Amino acid sequence: MNALPLTVASASLAPSAVFGLLADGARELRSTRFTGLVYGLIFVLMGQAIFTMYAHVWQMTMGLTAGFFLMGPFVCCGIYDLSRQHGLGGSVSVRQSLISWARNWKAIAFFAAILTFLMIVWARVSVVLFALFASHDYVDVSGMLMKIASVSNLPFLMVWAGVGFVFASLVFAMSVVSMPMMLDRGADTIEAIAASAVVLWQNPLAMLTWALLIVLLIGASLVFFLPALAITAPLVGHTTWKVYKALVPPADALHSNLKVALE
Secondary structure, eight states: OOSOOTTSOOOOOOTTHHHHHHHHHHHHHHHTTTTTHHHHHHHHHHHHHHHHHHHHOGGGHHHHHHHHHHHHHHHHHHHHHHHHHHHTTSOOOHHHHHTGGGGGHHHHHHHHHHHHHHHHHHHHHHHHHHHHHOOOOOOSHHHHHHHHTSGGGHHHHHHHHHHHHHHHHHHHHHHSSHHHHHHHHOOOHHHHHHHHHHHHHHOHHHHHHHHHHHIIIIIHHHHHOGGGHHHHHHHHHHHHHHHHHHHSOOHHHHHHHHHHHHO
């Protein structure tokens, strides 16, 4: 078994070290000749499609978003594979990264399906919360954000944000290192999710710092300047790979540590 056993601790990481890993991710983006921007542009197009769909046929937005959640892990695999190729010392190939998910497609597809299911559940909960608390028609995304954040909608905003935090925390706990692990080691979905849970449990402050940085980078891009996602998405992807490498011991170390733990 190449995945992280639940009985083996992950490496420890100080919260301040996350900023160093972010800097490493930025250097990797540059060292790979910014090839990750190919995937960043895909995320920009995905985001623009959601905004456009909401403005014209808002009823289709949830289905489109579900499709993107299903696609997202496959797109992220490409960014992780660029880091993997760079770490192996070989030339970086975008073409190879495009099909990197095929090495463990069953586990990655199952993980994508789990994320999609959680997104659909969250979307249905949001609809109920909107019906119970909100008192406006939201004709476009910007109007929706402005009205949701208004003082008159403060009770709704608090409940909605609280429930959203629970869903977001669950997804983050499942995905801290799971995708890189499935790509790098051929781990199955459950093993990778378990490894992510161990990493989060044993490094809560560092992972909270990393989660806040993701929200800041991706959220600011989505809200203020969507094209910035072309940079921030691959930056987060490369840094996620660095987090995985920093926190999940090599396979040979895992086996040695497990042997010691069992003795």
